[in-house]
Amino acid sequence: ETAQKAIGAAEAKQGEKPTTDLMKARLAFAQGDYPQAESMFAELYLQQPSSFDISNMYVLSLAENEDDSKKQLAVQLAQRNLQSLPNNQIAQAALGWSLFKTGNSKDAKTLFSRVTRMQRLPPEIAYYVATILEQEGKREQAKQLLQSALQSKGLFLYRGQAKQMLERFGAPPTAENPER
Numbered sequence: 001e002t003a004q005k006a007i008g009a010a011e012a013k014q015g016e017k018p019t020t021d022l023m024k025a026r027l028a029f030a031q032g033d034y035p036q037a038e039s040m041f042a043e044l045y046l047q048q049p050s051s052f053d054i055s056n057m058y059v060l061s062l063a064e065n066e067d068d069s070k071k072q073l074a075v076q077l078a079q080r081n082l083q084s085l086p087n088n089q090i091a092q093a094a095l096g097w098s099l100f101k102t103g104n105s106k107d108a109k110t111l112f113s114r115v116t117r118m119q120r121l122p123p124e125i126a127y128y129v130a131t132i133l134e135q136e137g138k139r140e141q142a143k144q145l146l147q148s149a150l151q152s153k154g155l156f157l158y159r160g161q162a163k164q165m166l167e168r169f170g171a172p173p174t175a176e177n178p179e180r
Helices: 002-016 018-028 032-046 052-063 066-086 089-101 105-115 123-135 140-152 159-169
Strands: none
Touching: 018 032, 018 052, 032 052, 052 066, 052 089, 066 089, 089 105, 089 123, 105 123, 123 140, 123 159, 140 159
16 A cells, blocks of 8 residues: 555656656555556566566566466576576575476575575575475475564565465464565
C-alpha cells in the first residue's frame, strides 16, 4: 500500500517513467500477480535488455509461470545473466530457482549450496532455500530461514508466500516489518 502511494506521488510529479514502471512491475510480482509482472518486465526487458535488474526480474516472473516453455525461457535468460556475472549471488539464485521450477532439483540444489555459503542471505534467496528444505521434509530449518527473511525491511518479493509457508508449518506469528 505504501509503495503504491509512493508510485502514484512520483507519477503525479513526473509522469510515468521507466523507474515507476519498474516499481509497478516489482509491486505486481510481490503481490503474486505473476502474469502482470511478466508482461511488464517483458516490456521493460525489450526497452533495456542489458539491465541485469530487469532481466533478473523477468527471469523470476517467467519461472513462476505454469507454462513449461516460459520456465525454459527463464532458465535460458538466467544462464545468460550468470555468464555475464558469474560471481553474482542473485544471478546464481535466479538460475537455481528457475531450474527448481522446471523440476531440475539436483542442479538447483548444487547452485543453492554455493549461494548459501555467503554470510547474509537476501530474503528472496532464504525463501528459495526454505522451499527446497520444505520439499525435503526439513521444516524446522525452513521455518528458521523464513522467520529470518520476514524480519527484512523493505520489499521482500515473496513475503506473502513466506507467511503462507510458515502458516502451513503451524509457526507462531513473528514480529515483522510491514510490507512497503
